[in-house]
Amino acid sequence: MYTNVFGIIPDTTKSVWLGGRQVGESDDWLWDMSGQIVDPNLWYQSEPNDQGREDHICLKPAKNGLYDVNEGWQLIFLCETSGENLLC
Ligand SMILES: [Ca+2]
Ligand SMILES: [Ca+2]
Numbered sequence: 001m002y003t004n005v006f007g008i009i010p011d012t013t014k015s016v017w018l019g020g021r022q023v024g025e026s027d028d029w030l031w032d033m034s035g036q037i038v039d040p041n042l043w044y045q046s047e048p049n050d051q052g053r054e055d056h057i058c059l060k061p062a063k064n065g066l067y068d069v070n071e072g073w074q075l076i077f078l079c080e081t082s083g084e085n086l087l088c
Contacts, residue, residue, distance in 0.1 A: 015058045015059060015061075015067070016058060016075055016077065017056070017057075017077045018031075018059050018066070018078055019057075020056070021056050021057065022056075029048065029068075038057065038066070043065055044063045044067055047068055048067070054068035056068065056070065
């Protein structure tokens, strides 16, 4: 999934929000738009580690993996378009 974003992120040293979240306090993580389960192989090493109410997903391109983070992080968003619809 995220291997294709390297060409579109202007600064790959910056983390970006992705549209996904934890389902309650379960171990399940879902993509917002598709409702599909996040592939566990996409997480970076020991993530998700829930260090302080981390219920959202960001991508750290420099680490080549997903992190669970809390909503207090100020990051750019990565969105995609599907026809006339903007998906974030
Ligand atoms: Ca959490
Ligand atoms: Ca984390």
